[in-house]
Amino acid sequence: MKKPITIKEIATLSGVSIATVSRVLNNNSWVSDKTRAKVTQVIDENNFSPNLIARGMVSKKTRxxxxxxxxxxxxxxxxxxxxxxxxxxxxxxxxxxxxxxxxxxxxxxxxxxxxxxxxxxxxxxxxxxxxxxxxxxxxxxxxxxxxxxxxxxxxxxxxxxxxxxxxxxxxxxxxxDQTKSVTQITDYLIKRGHRRIGFVGGSPNVYVTKERVAEFKKKMASSGIPVNENLIVMSNFYLKNGYEAACAIIQNETELPEALIAINDQVAMGAIRAFKDNNIAIPQDISIVSCEYFPGSEYYIPRITSVDHQxxxxxxxxxxxxxxxxxxxxxxxxxxxxxxxxxxxxxxx
The missing domain is CATH 3.40.50.2300 (Response regulator)
Known part of the structure; x- marks a missing residue:
């Protein structure tokens, strides 16, 4: 793609001085109609914004x-x-x-x-x-x-x-780093004796989800634990997505997972709400953890076990x-x- 044209290049193509181009841009009346038309034609042919040209004319930063x-x-x-x-x-x-x-x-x-x-x-x-x-x-x-x-x-x-x-x-x-948090939280569950573990949240079209789910599967495999694909439910990154994912697992699985990893705290909160609405206690019946801490989740009931990305x-x-x-x-x-x-x-x- 061509780089934006400069005022100097406009002047060269128009056969006029930089000062004349500046006068045209500022609608100065001291420029003849013929010269103005010539400069304007060059600007139009290069599809250039006057604001962008003005940026090149001055070195002052706007901060x-x-x-x-x-x-x-x-x-x-x-x-x-x-x-x-x-x-x-x-x-x-x-x-x-x-x-x-x-x-x-x-x-x-x-x-x-x-x-x-x-x-x-x-x-x-x-x-x-x-x-x-x-x-x-x-x-x-x-x-x-x-x-x-x-x-x-x-x-x-x-x-x-x-x-x-x-x-x-x-x-x-x-x-x-999209993998370390997943490694940490999955390892935390495994060390606490959990084996039937699921993963919820995140969009399958987004690279963050792809990397985190891949790392979850990798950690499970390296620990000699099989992954149940039915316990991996992806949709998006919000409260309702966690709720819907948990409801899907409750409805479709005859046996609940021992633990679920949520892609972030909002998804975890949604999942917790869904389990509570179905009289499933957290963490007595199922553990819920998160790959990514959001401020305020420490005041949620129960406080969510999560990973702070700083x-x-x-x-x-x-x-x-x-x-x-x-x-x-x-x-x-x-x-x-x-x-x-x-x-x-x-x-x-």
Missing amino acids: TLAVVVSDITNPYFVMLVAQIESECLNIGYKITLFDTQSANKNKSAYTADIEESIFNTIIDSQIDGVIILGGNIDYIDIPEGYVQALQQLIETVPVVVVGRAVKHLNYTCVER MPLIGRAALDRMLHLLGASNLAPALDEIEPKLIAGESCA
Whole structure:
């Protein structure tokens, strides 16, 4: 994909000076109609935004970052955005939040158009850099239109993605380890004597789910424990998905699992509610644990045994990398791994 044209290139193609192009962009009356038409034609032929050209004409930074999330109601995104915004306020930066609202929808009911439109809006705005948290980048099969829009964004402003690195796209990535939390929580159950273990939550179209389920199966196999595929129920990452998954297991299985691993605390809460509604006690009748801690679950009854991914550190790492790209930090961002920590609660016998 062609890189955005610069004001200098517009001047060369038009056969005029940079100052003349600037006057045309600012609608200055000192430019003849003939010259204005010539410059305007070059701009139109290159499908270029005046705002983007204006960005190239000045070196002044706006100290504003865009943060793109796929569902701000999801505690995962809330934690990251809160940390990024807090760090930005401390150093005099502002954030503009774009919420695509795509995460809590079926893929068939959602297209990449929303995110493409947001990327184009960012390109046409005075934004210094973009931090992307989730969205189409998280799908196993990324829509081609999204890839093209993201590539254009990368060629325009610095981009940091929290989550997944895609080889042919040149952005800075803060990769979360999606397997250690699963290894920790599965090992915790096995050491407590559980053998008939299931896994609930997560979308089968999302790479996070694929990696976590694969690690669950790998850990079970290495421990010599067979996996019952009927006890793996995937749909999405929310409360109702945990509830529906637990109900499906209750209805379809003659024997309950000894324990269930939920992809996150919200799914765990939904599953616990479903078992309680069916007079199945937690943890006396079945243990429920989670791969990912969300703030507030320690006040749930029972407190959920979960894994803390240390999201504040991940949010800080994302901003550190962005500041490094912007030249606001002379030091390369630390690449030390952020280790997840197991939190023992009351939901596991």
